Amino acid sequence: MSANTRVTVWNEYRHERKDAEVAKVYPEGIHRALQSGLAAFGFDVATATLDEPEHxxxxxxxxxxxxxxxxxxxxxxxxxxxxxxxxxxxVLEGMGLIVLHSGHYSKIFRKLMGTTCGLKWREADEKERLWIVKPSHPIAAGLPEFIELDKEEMYGEHFDIPDPDELVLVSWFEGGEVFRSGVTYARGQGKIFYFRPGHETYPTYYKEPILKVIANAIRWAASERGAAPFYGNAQPLESISLKT
Structure with missing residues (x-):
């Protein structure tokens, strides 16, 4: 499936061009780091950025x-x-969507969630431990019991999102906070995964376990849907010929 899965990585590509600290970590942009890392899993990966025509x-x-x-x-x-x-x-037609880190405040995520998607944060060099709380989920395939990041930005509850369809990962931080850091949703025919790590000043998107979570989420989001629903003026059921 991976070789046929077409992925587009969208990135603002602003921090990397304005902030020397970020440019040192992602000299070609976060989108290029993700493109390279995800291509290693066999995906066909394109990129898009904010300042291109039609973004x-x-x-x-x-x-x-x-x-x-x-x-x-x-x-x-x-x-x-x-x-x-x-x-x-x-997305409603069936395209998968993986929203990363501060993308929780993006227009598209807020529109699909219908809430503020607000949270608390702290920019500090804190250890983050991401616990796999649903090891049976496809997004957790091949992962250890937890993933540890030596330095990350803290996100803390309350996270103003709808109750997730599935909670896959929960984060703990040195400061004591916890956070629902890996959650899934269905909207229409589309599958959505929000994944917390990835502050721009840390090399998080070069780390194999983090890339593996995203790759697993891509496979899950691209997997086959169920029955195709019909919307509109319907015939009485008795007049529909059911073929086996």
């Missing part, structure tokens, strides 16, 4: 995308509402 998310680009990976932080409000509606439509 790189043209109808053609989205039509060739099975799973969209989204990273944003400092320019959420610059994303055009028409492009947000376009992405939402594709």
């Amino acid at each position: 790189g998310l043209t109808e053609i680009a989205l039509d060739r995308t099975d799973v969209l990976v989204w990273w944003g932080h400092m320019a959420h409000e610059e994303v055009d509402d028409g492009i947000v509606a376009r992405v939402q439509r594709r």
Whole structure:
């Protein structure tokens, strides 16, 4: 399945061009680091960034995308509402969506969740331990009991999201906070996964366990759907011929 799965990694690509500290960690951008890391799992990976025409998310680009990976932080409000509606439509039609780190405040995630998606944070060099709390889930395949990151930004509860369909990972931080750091949703025919780690000043997206979580989530989000629903004016059931 991986070799046929078409992934687009979307990134603002602003921090890397404005902040020397971030540029040292991701000299070609977070999107390029993710593209390289995810290509190693056999995916067909393209990229798109905020300052491209239509933010790189043209109808053609989205039509060739099975799973969209989204990273944003400092320019959420610059994303055009028409492009947000376009992405939402594709998710409802069945495109997978993986939202990373500060993408929780993106227009597309808030639109799909219907809440503020607010949380508390602290920028400090804190240890994060991500516990796998649903080891039977496909996103947890091949992972250890927990993933430890020596340095990350803290996110803490309360996280203002709808109750997840599935809770896969929970984070603990040195400061004592916990956070629902890996959650899934279904919207229409689309599958959504939010994954917490990935502050721009840390090399989180070069770490194999983190990339494996994202790769597992891509496979899960791209997997086959169930029955295709029909919407609209329906015939009486007795007049429908059911073929076996």
